[in-house]
Amino acid sequence: MNEFFTWLERSSLGDAVRTTPLVYSSLESVHILGIALLVGPALAFDLRLLGVGRQMLPVTAAARHLLPLARLGFAIAVTSGLVMFVSGAVAVGNSGAAPWKLSLLMVAGVNIAVFHWGAYRRVDGWDIEVPTPARAKTAATVSILVWSGVIASGRLLAYT
């Protein structure tokens, strides 16, 4: 694996990102903007699933507004994260936090799939004013915990 990380880091993209002034720090800023656009709307949607705003905001309206923003934020975070990874693949790839971050991202994906193909298919029955089903609340709680874990492990990449 280390050979692959070294090859990535010494690629022309890796060299360019590492040696051009301000590129890495700009990518970090873009990464954080992507995270804000992903985690902010995702947690706002999770809170709605947990009952916040139940009397005035249909779940489907919250989903239509918030989830495309979260998807855009995810695309920005993944793209900037991958470019940063290429430029420092040996250190980041060997960080103790890397497997945690990757695993938690996968758990987030599975949680989203289970929610959309499960509880959300019957959203017409609990769109507004009605308490959301336990399965939707579980998905929201898992989502809040998992995105918090991704942020913590992302931050720890630089320290472990």
Ligand code: HEM
């Ligand atoms: C495939 C997706 C991703 C990759 C490859 C990736 C990769 C990276 C890399 C290489 C760093 C820089 C580490 C350093 O400078 O030492 C980083 C930082 C970070 N990442 Fe990601 N990331 C991804 C997605 C995400 C997502 C979705 C989140 C949050 C929801 C996230 C949260 C963070 C945080 C909080 C930091 C620390 C930022 C800072 O302190 O400046 N990452 N990530």
